[in-house]
Amino acid sequence: MEKLHPPEREDTQVVTRLEREKCWIARDKYFACLDKNRIMSVANQDSSVCANERSDVDSLCRQSWVDYFIQRRERNLQIDAMKRFRTQQAYDELEAREAASKEELRNKFVKR
Amino acid sequence: MLATNKTTIVEMVGIWRQSVTLCSRLSGRSFSRMSTKDAMRNAYRSRRVLFSPQSRPFSTTLPMFNERKPEEKKVEEDLDALVTGKKRPMADPELIEEESVVFKVAKPKRRNPLGFFNVAGMLIFAGGLAMLINYKRRVQRAVDAHKEERESESFGKALIGGPFQLIDQNGGIFTQENLKGKFSLIYFGFTLCPDICPEELDKMAIIVKNLKKQGIDVQPIFISCDPIRDTPPVVKKYLEDFDIEGIVGLTGSYSDVEACCKAYRVYFSTPPDVTAEDDYIVDHSIFFYLMDPEGEFVNVFGRRYDAQGASEEIAKKIKKWVPAKDRRESSFQKPSFWKFWE
Numbered sequence: 001m002e003k004l005h006p007p008e009r010e011d012t013q014v015v016t017r018l019e020r021e022k023c024w025i026a027r028d029k030y031f032a033c034l035d036k037n038r039i040m041s042v043a044n045q046d047s048s049v050c051a052n053e054r055s056d057v058d059s060l061c062r063q064s065w066v067d068y069f070i071q072r073r074e075r076n077l078q079i080d081a082m083k084r085f086r087t088q089q090a091y092d093e094l095e096a097r098e099a100a101s102k103e104e105l106r107n108k109f110v111k112r
Numbered sequence: 113m114l115a116t117n118k119t120t121i122v123e124m125v126g127i128w129r130q131s132v133t134l135c136s137r138l139s140g141r142s143f144s145r146m147s148t149k150d151a152m153r154n155a156y157r158s159r160r161v162l163f164s165p166q167s168r169p170f171s172t173t174l175p176m177f178n179e180r181k182p183e184e185k186k187v188e189e190d191l192d193a194l195v196t197g198k199k200r201p202m203a204d205p206e207l208i209e210e211e212s213v214v215f216k217v218a219k220p221k222r223r224n225p226l227g228f229f230n231v232a233g234m235l236i237f238a239g240g241l242a243m244l245i246n247y248k249r250r251v252q253r254a255v256d257a258h259k260e261e262r263e264s265e266s267f268g269k270a271l272i273g274g275p276f277q278l279i280d281q282n283g284g285i286f287t288q289e290n291l292k293g294k295f296s297l298i299y300f301g302f303t304l305c306p307d308i309c310p311e312e313l314d315k316m317a318i319i320v321k322n323l324k325k326q327g328i329d330v331q332p333i334f335i336s337c338d339p340i341r342d343t344p345p346v347v348k349k350y351l352e353d354f355d356i357e358g359i360v361g362l363t364g365s366y367s368d369v370e371a372c373c374k375a376y377r378v379y380f381s382t383p384p385d386v387t388a389e390d391d392y393i394v395d396h397s398i399f400f401y402l403m404d405p406e407g408e409f410v411n412v413f414g415r416r417y418d419a420q421g422a423s424e425e426i427a428k429k430i431k432k433w434v435p436a437k438d439r440r441e442s443s444f445q446k447p448s449f450w451k452f453w454e
Contacts, residue, residue, distance in 0.1 A: 013303075013304065013346065013388070014346055014349045014350055015304060016353060017353040020306075020307075020310060023306075061306075062304070062391055064304075064392055064393050065393070068306055068393045069306065
């Protein structure tokens, strides 16, 4: 059975532009603190790190938003780390291949 | 007695040698011990004899070669003057010509460095070649563009869009018929979106303003993917935060919104059993959909378009748009060979 919204409900859950921007500023501060302490995953840490900023965020933003922001940040950091790792891997591989070919070339012309 | 600069010495030596051979040939004796004067006199005389008008080609046909008589006296005088050293040998053109043939003074003939070719011809050839290559390239480009257009024409029309019935922020009914008569830009979102929907709606504001500046009127439409929480008054209050002229905010019952999202191929993750008080984020695809005055789909713009890029692209599409009945299968326009700047 489909759920119909009650037609007379007031606009109680609207978040205004101002509230949104306050939330974003608090979030940015919190994330800056996390970056300074080099924390990627918030779930595994104890809550004493960046506690002040976190409380600001919790008060100014909706809970679903906070979870969403934190998850998104972690996901993006993981993706960046993976990208860096992969490029470093590719670079190492390339170097190794080049060194191997150089060795081969050198060995060809070595006087025996 | 004799002039002593280099060229005359060479001349004299040559004349001496020539005279010896000539005189010996003419008289059948060898004259190795002739005096210089006699040798020179003989040489000039014999040369005159050898190269006299009568022995020249066409001398009997061309009268000008025969006009020698007044000069003959002068020649004798000149000869004596030359021999005695009173007069330096003048640059008689005929003599010089003969001498160059006889003495073989090797002055290298100045050759044209290009040889057989000439500059003008080469330039024309190069220009023609460039025009040909440019033409081929333009034809290829035109073929590719035409192919792309043909492909894009056949796709997209039936895939996106369709009938729907929703309620706008003022409580009025809005269906696909309300899309007709003007171009529309549709964005699917929800009012409790953390940061993406506000960003996209601000982008939409800029797009609508830019298009207005170009004289193009586009109807901006916001459709909520979160029907449970987004009631018409909620949508109205939400949209007041955005400075978008003429925006229409649509919502409705769960099934209606679901049907509309399905028609527009919009993914959204709102489960049907949440309540208005629940706190959740709706995961949805982030696109702008451009619809034409016949209610048909034109183009979709994703997140890689910024406001400027999107407005340019939309303006382009709108300018190119032709109503369905006037639409003909686009014919291939062959580029002109001469208009290489097109």
